[in-house]
Amino acid sequence: MSWELLISPEEVDKANQELLQTAEKVGADTWQQRVANQTPHCGFGESGTCCRICSMGPCRISKKAPRGICGCDIHGIVARNYLRFTAGGSATHSDHGRSIAHTLYNASPDGNYKVTDSEKLLRIAKEWGIETENKDIYDVAHEVALVGLNEYGKPFGNLLFTQRAPKARQAIWESQDILPRAIDREVSQAMHMTHMGCSSDPEALVRQSLRAGLSDGWGGSMMGTEFSDILFGTPRPIDTEANIGVLEEDMVNIIVHGHDPSLSEMIVFYANDPEMIAYAKEQGAKGINIAGVCCTSNEVAMRHGIPMAGNFLAQENVVLTGACEAIVVDVQCIFPALGPLSKCFHTKFITTSPIARIPDSDFIEFKEDTAAENAKAIVKMAIENFKNRKPELVHIPKQKSKATVGYSVEAIKKCLDGVTNSHVDELGTMKPLVDAVKSGVIRGAVAMVGCNNPKVRQDVYHIELMKKLLENDILVVVTGCSAQAAAKVGLMDKEAAKYCGEGLKRVCRLVGIPPVLHMGSCVDISRMMVLASDIAKDWGIEISEIPLVGCAPEWMSEKAVSIGNYVVATGIDTFLGVDPYTKGSEQVKGFLQSGLKRWVGANFIVNQDLDMLSTMMIEHIEEKREALGI
Numbered sequence: 185m186s187w188e189l190l191i192s193p194e195e196v197d198k199a200n201q202e203l204l205q206t207a208e209k210v211g212a213d214t215w216q217q218r219v220a221n222q223t224p225h226c227g228f229g230e231s232g233t234c235c236r237i238c239s240m241g242p243c244r245i246s247k248k249a250p251r252g253i254c255g256c257d258i259h260g261i262v263a264r265n266y267l268r269f270t271a272g273g274s275a276t277h278s279d280h281g282r283s284i285a286h287t288l289y290n291a292s293p294d295g296n297y298k299v300t301d302s303e304k305l306l307r308i309a310k311e312w313g314i315e316t317e318n319k320d321i322y323d324v325a326h327e328v329a330l331v332g333l334n335e336y337g338k339p340f341g342n343l344l345f346t347q348r349a350p351k352a353r354q355a356i357w358e359s360q361d362i363l364p365r366a367i368d369r370e371v372s373q374a375m376h377m378t379h380m381g382c383s384s385d386p387e388a389l390v391r392q393s394l395r396a397g398l399s400d401g402w403g404g405s406m407m408g409t410e411f412s413d414i415l416f417g418t419p420r421p422i423d424t425e426a427n428i429g430v431l432e433e434d435m436v437n438i439i440v441h442g443h444d445p446s447l448s449e450m451i452v453f454y455a456n457d458p459e460m461i462a463y464a465k466e467q468g469a470k471g472i473n474i475a476g477v478c479c480t481s482n483e484v485a486m487r488h489g490i491p492m493a494g495n496f497l498a499q500e501n502v503v504l505t506g507a508c509e510a511i512v513v514d515v516q517c518i519f520p521a522l523g524p525l526s527k528c529f530h531t532k533f534i535t536t537s538p539i540a541r542i543p544d545s546d547f548i549e550f551k552e553d554t555a556a557e558n559a560k561a562i563v564k565m566a567i568e569n570f571k572n573r574k575p576e577l578v579h580i581p582k583q584k585s586k587a588t589v590g591y592s593v594e595a596i597k598k599c600l601d602g603v604t605n606s607h608v609d610e611l612g613t614m615k616p617l618v619d620a621v622k623s624g625v626i627r628g629a630v631a632m633v634g635c636n637n638p639k640v641r642q643d644v645y646h647i648e649l650m651k652k653l654l655e656n657d658i659l660v661v662v663t664g665c666s667a668q669a670a671a672k673v674g675l676m677d678k679e680a681a682k683y684c685g686e687g688l689k690r691v692c693r694l695v696g697i698p699p700v701l702h703m704g705s706c707v708d709i710s711r712m713m714v715l716a717s718d719i720a721k722d723w724g725i726e727i728s729e730i731p732l733v734g735c736a737p738e739w740m741s742e743k744a745v746s747i748g749n750y751v752v753a754t755g756i757d758t759f760l761g762v763d764p765y766t767k768g769s770e771q772v773k774g775f776l777q778s779g780l781k782r783w784v785g786a787n788f789i790v791n792q793d794l795d796m797l798s799t800m801m802i803e804h805i806e807e808k809r810e811a812l813g814i
């Protein structure tokens with residue numbers, strides 16, 4: 185099959201090379217150089233067998249020294265490291281959710297943040313047993329936010345959102361003793377268990393990894409997603425463009441990067457302010473162009489159609505174009521390298537959160553009550569910086585693709601309803617999709633997520649796997665940097681349906697969707713959990729029986745490990761292209777890559793070989809079909 189519509193990896197490499205030439209010209213440091221400096225990596229660190237939890241060490245486990253000074257063996261050390269990795273990710277996503285909950289708590293009709301999706305707000309209030317009759321919508325919002333905030337530290341009971349899962353899945357969590365309690369408690373317990381002199385039993389440590397992960401996916405992340413929808417709108421399909429070519433040579437380019445939409449929404453709003461546009465023109469630009477990087481990009485693309493400049497490993501590229509007036513960041517996945525790099529150009533590197541303080545940046549603290557002034561000041565700063573561009577350094581590679589993004593669960597159901605008229609309740613149903621899978625028109629689905637990692641050729645694993653799956657009539661749903669990888673090369677263009685197998689091609693054309701569905705940012709993997717739950721309920725089977733697998737071929741962050749834990753604990757086999765520092769222990773590897781099947785009906789599969797990954801995913805989906813007799 186020739187995929188001539190798509191931008192090829194060779195074309196991407198060529199564009200990257202051009203930008204690296206600019207880096208060389210200005211003496212800038214780039215991640216490509218730093219990877220070379222850091223290679224080879226430490227073998228102990230890579231296998232998870234270095235322990236620095238107390239100050240007696242660090243202890244490195246080898247044949248000659250099989251135990252740490254406290255006597256902990258290799259399995260305990262690897263499992264403790266794994267749990268700490270998970271806890272870091274769970275804390276990060278959940279704190280993002282907490283900050284959105286605070287924003288919702290402070291929303292007011294005449295304030296900076298308002299309720300946009302009152303339907304969703306009322307639905308969640310009902311779900312949580314909050315009285316709504318004759319109440320002002322903002323009173324309901326504050327009550328919902330407060331109940332959400334209590335989910336972080338409530339002393340008793342389990343997380344409310346876990347009740348969204350099918351009963352059978354909830355029973356598995358209960359019987360395996362991994363049903364999450366308060367969100368902060370699971371992270372705290374993870375840190376306590378891994379303190380010197382506590383747990384060294386790998387099974388107990390892996391079990392807590394699942395529970396801490398679940399408190400993220402069915403707690404903090406779900407809160408982040410749902411409350412963002414209430415505040416900024418539930419995504420609906422919208423057209424946009426992606427890749428570095430979305431930067432405009434004659435406009436003020438402002439890049440938003442990070443994760444929390446509270447910042448980017450305000451920047452987008454003020455960049456469209458006629459007063460600001462007039463000011464940009466006064467300064468010699470044709471207007472203001474906002475583009476996104478990483479998950480912030482997903483957030484504003486799916487709600488406003490803001491173009492996506494790139495994913496994680498493209499963050500330095502936007503500065504290297506020499507045409508970036510400001511890169512504005514909030515939290516997570518931000519290279520500290522942006523500080524010194526921006527100093528080689530005219531670019532303003534603006535940090536906004538006390539959680540992500542980075543040297544060589546301009547810090548403008550973004551607060552809920554001063555959000556409008558903060559956003560205006562940032563946009564103004566970028567505009568005034570336009571005149572400082574060095575024309576001899578400006579080079580924007582001409583690469584961009586069309587994309588349709590914004591497939592929330594609600595939007596997917598609406599699209600399906602549109603063609604089948606199967607509308608059964610206010611939210612629609614997954615039945616048409618289930619029927620397409622049952623009949624074999626679609627063989628199954630893959631949820632592809634996660635980052636870039638220089639251990640893997642950038643974006644190539646994401647893209648090549650997607651192509652193989654689409655040819656085999658397997659629907660691909662994506663989030664995070666995987667979503668941008670797809671959008672950048674053209675896989676979210678509805679025209680790309682022509683490359684799918686006959687069945688999937690028919691479905692895409694009938695429903696009017698691209699073959700790769702953009703479901704949002706990293707916290708929006710919680711949308712995928714709801715999707716899987718709704719499919720299981722509408723089909724009448726358990727989640728682990730659905731011909732569905734997860735895949736994070738280029739993952740790199742602690743958040744991705746937390747995600748992996750909750751996706752597997754939800755019953756979805758998950759394929760990884762990068763090892764989570766566990767290969768040092770046969771026992772831990774054994775739990776993660778097979779033992780979990782007995783506990784939760786799914787496990788991890790780790791394989792660095794691209795062809796094997798795709799073959800195994802397709803086989804897995806076919807095995808599930810066979811087990812269902814379809």
Ligand code: MSK
Pocket residue numbers: 443478479495496516517633634635636663664665666705706740741743744
């Ligand atoms: S931004 S966690 S690099 S997906 Fe969510 Fe991308 Fe990974 Fe960050």
